[in-house]
Amino acid sequence: MEQLLEKSVALVQRISTEKKRYLYNEINWNNRLIGIKGARGTGKTTLLLQKLKELKLLPTQGTYWSLDDFYFTTHSLVETAETFFKKGGQYLFLDEVHKYENWSIHIKNLYDFYPDLKIVFTGSSIIDISREEGDLSRRMLMYTLPGLSYREYLAFNDLYNFEPITLEDILSKDRKWAEMFPADFRPLEYFEDYLQYGYYPFSIEDKQGYATRLQQLVRLIVEYDMAELKGFDVRNAKKMLQLLNVVAANVPFQPNITNIAKKSDIHRNSVVAYLHFLEQAQLIKLLYASGISLATLQKPEKVYLDNPNLAYAFSTSSPNVGNLRETYFISQVSVRHKIAYPKQGDFLVDNTFTFEVGGKDKTSKQIDSVKNGFVVADDVEFPITKLPLWLFGFLY
Incomplete structure (x- = not known):
């Protein structure tokens, strides 16, 4: 997990918070489970990193993981998140969730088992929450990010x-x-x-x-x-x-x-x-x-x-x-x-x-x-x- 935390720190340090998409101020960041979907290139990753940077948390308290990272080809999301939580994790920002098999079920389990963990995830615009097996629709707030106006x-x-x-x-x-x-x-x-x-x-x-x-x-x-x-x-x-x-x-x-x-x-x-x-x-x-x-x-x-x-x-x-x-x-x-x-x-x-x-x-x-x-x-x-x-x- 250390390599994931190191990557997160490096990305957060490089991100600028000077300019934000309109959606940034419309999201209810206090909700326990937030989803942001949209087409490639619209700025979803930047949105996550900007919020994480503004939270000013320690790497063990708030982190960004991309689920198309090679790390997750041999490691379980739930087990990795469990370790993160036990070490003081509070905010988990997950990118490209649709690239992780059965992602909705895993996120549902994290939501149910760790009520003190806040999760924000992004995925492709093709995500249809109502059809996902994890039944997240009753648990989350979902937002869609279009391109620039x-x-x-x-x-x-x-x-x-x-x-x-x-x-x-x-x-x-x-x-x-x-x-x-x-x-x-x-x-x-x-x-x-x-x-x-x-x-x-x-x-x-x-x-x-x-x-x-x-x-x-x-x-x-x-x-x-x-x-x-x-x-x-x-x-x-x-x-x-x-x-x-x-x-x-x-x-x-x-x-x-x-x-x-x-x-x-x-x-x-x-x-x-x-x-x-x-x-x-x-x-x-x-x-x-x-x-x-x-x-x-x-x-x-x-x-x-x-x-x-x-x-x-x-x-x-x-x-x-x-x-x-x-x-x-x-x-x-x-x-x-x-x-x-x-x-x-x-x-x-x-x-x-x-x-x-x-x-x-x-x-x-x-x-x-x-x-x-x-x-x-x-x-x-x-x-x-x-x-x-x-x-x-x-x-x-």
């Missing part, structure tokens, strides 16, 4: 530092949200950069190699992480990548299952399930008609990439502008709100508000008869009658 991107790059705003603030008739921005703020100055480079925090380290790294990340998710999905045969990883390329070449689009099956070499009876797998991996987003029950797998009305950066990663030329706008909107708004496909307009949010997304010349013609309908316009800073698209990147 536009607001966070500005802050992490030392450009501007603003507080998040709510959807209610954005839609308010008095437009008080405008008061939070200084007169010299130019919201579009870095907007295109965000669409291409801003969603994953590692762009701050290496903007030049970002596209290559993002493509490698997608491969790792499909070929490595998705092996943990129940019902997914890892031998079909190549077909999954083909499907993702088909989606990327056409999004946003209303899927024709037969055509997708032909282009991706996937049996048409499996296409919907595979689309669902890609959504679980936070690589795409599926939009369903309002009022549709998702208890069983349904064919979506529209398919989007998970975020605009992926559009650049998969495109051989500049991505379609309309695609980028809608992908940006759904990626930012879906973090805190439910989105469905409406009969009129582009998006129905929380089953109440309808949004039509377009360029600066977009009119309200398509949603004139819709109650609570709003036009969201790109390429404008502070429009009078419309809502600026960039502003929806300040929701978290």
Whole structure:
């Protein structure tokens, strides 16, 4: 166990606590069992190390372990944690739990047997707690960490530092949200950069190699992480990548299952399930008609990439502008709100508000008869009658 404690100390010493993801302040750190899931590259490990550093505990009191460490190929998590607890352990931060066989059962045992031990763990976005054998859902608080919002991107790059705003603030008739921005703020100055480079925090380290790294990340998710999905045969990883390329070449689009099956070499009876797998991996987003029950797998009305950066990663030329706008909107708004496909307009949010997304010349013609309908316009800073698209990147 000593080698694990030494690795933890080294990692904690190197981590900076100057900039934190929005989720850091929303987590109830006092809870005995906390789970944080999200796609690779969104900053889950950094979140754990920052909290551990701020606790200022001795290595024997608080430690960080990655469960894909070679140590755990020959050592039991429960037995190692038991030793840690007996030597004064109070906080156990576990990373990459989905890479440890039967991880949920082991964590349940630790939770039940050591009531004075606080456990925080992270795992891939593909984790479905409700299906895990350990039945952790009644014992824990679960959080999901998305990529950077536009607001966070500005802050992490030392450009501007603003507080998040709510959807209610954005839609308010008095437009008080405008008061939070200084007169010299130019919201579009870095907007295109965000669409291409801003969603994953590692762009701050290496903007030049970002596209290559993002493509490698997608491969790792499909070929490595998705092996943990129940019902997914890892031998079909190549077909999954083909499907993702088909989606990327056409999004946003209303899927024709037969055509997708032909282009991706996937049996048409499996296409919907595979689309669902890609959504679980936070690589795409599926939009369903309002009022549709998702208890069983349904064919979506529209398919989007998970975020605009992926559009650049998969495109051989500049991505379609309309695609980028809608992908940006759904990626930012879906973090805190439910989105469905409406009969009129582009998006129905929380089953109440309808949004039509377009360029600066977009009119309200398509949603004139819709109650609570709003036009969201790109390429404008502070429009009078419309809502600026960039502003929806300040929701978290």
